[in-house]
Amino acid sequence: MEALELGFRYSEVELFRGLSFRLEKAQVRVVLGPSGSGKTTLLHLLAGLLCLQAGDVRWEGESIRQKSEEKLARRRLHTIGLVFQHHYLQPELTALENVLVPGYLAGRVDTGWGLELLGRVGLEKQAHLFPKALSGGERQRVALARALYNRPKILLADEPTGSLDRRNAERVMGLMLSLSQELGTALLLATHDEHLVAGLPEIRLG
Template sequence: MLEVLQLGFGYGEVELFQNLSFTMHESEIRVILGPSGSGKTTLLHLLAGLLALQSGDVRWQGESIRGLSEEVLAQRRLLLTGLIFQHHYLQAELTALENILVPGYLADKVDPDWGLELLNRVGLLDRAHLLPKALSGGERQRIAVARALYNRPKLLLADEPTGSLDRRNAEKVWGLMLSLAQDLGTAVIVATHDEHLVQGLPELRLG
């Protein structure tokens, strides 16, 4: 569902990567590794259409994202991709369940039962009506995982999703993220510096 063709990007005279090509299919997992400043986050932003392409191309379901209007790009991103970041970015005034339902409201596909099922899958059904301030860091990140998968995306892009968590919570969030994505047939690309968590998975090294 994702094709990356001869992708290149740099800032000024600093070239992060060039001629980068790979494809992603249903349920496939790929890990992006590299030191700080090597371009891991930049690459994810390019794949998500959050950063304008310089050279090469990115295709979602066979269609290039180059030249798409911001409105069309945002709508397709909402339906085709899920995004997880190191910080959970939950809405402070919304409950755990309401935060998970946000992508549904944006896509006009609100299904509270599906939201509750996701809450159950991440082990937080009893936290449905709590605000983020009442949740631990690990719980907030598990809510962020459920929110990213609410629209059943074809592609999940995660940027250091466990970077702010202790080892126990990191392993729990990592396992839940991959398990849920696999059940939905979602392809997953994760940028991380934690090589312990990703041992044995296909990797792409930058820098």
């Protein structure tokens, strides 16, 4: 993924301009900045969820600027994995069924891979449980497994540990880093918790 001279403003407030960087395979970078500095906006631009104002975003060398919503959605399904502060699990689905959702959307469901991912985040025994029976940290780990189901090239994580206690935050962070390396997935993590990501290459906003 490549960001080229990105700029964005809301009304009279300029969040950033001339922002450029690349994310290579299995590379990890952190977006740091206070609340309101544009971290979520940047991730939404990179994911093609928000219309570009200035600059461009390239997925595997291809510009997303002129693509229709339908084409972006299809390409995003196989290119981008998304993890948010709130897990957004479907309450009527089990943990395993939630992980398999991207597979249903892509037309290729692999229950074995879903169970393997749950195992990698320490939740294989909870596969049959519904989200209401899981802790906050467990729900976020299910969301991480779901984001990785289609083996995306890039994982975009927006404050994924913001609603977790320190122990669970560190566990989820460690899992994201290890699975990123294992699967060759680039990771871009937006957070305000500088202690949690100390030492990682950063992009600072605000």
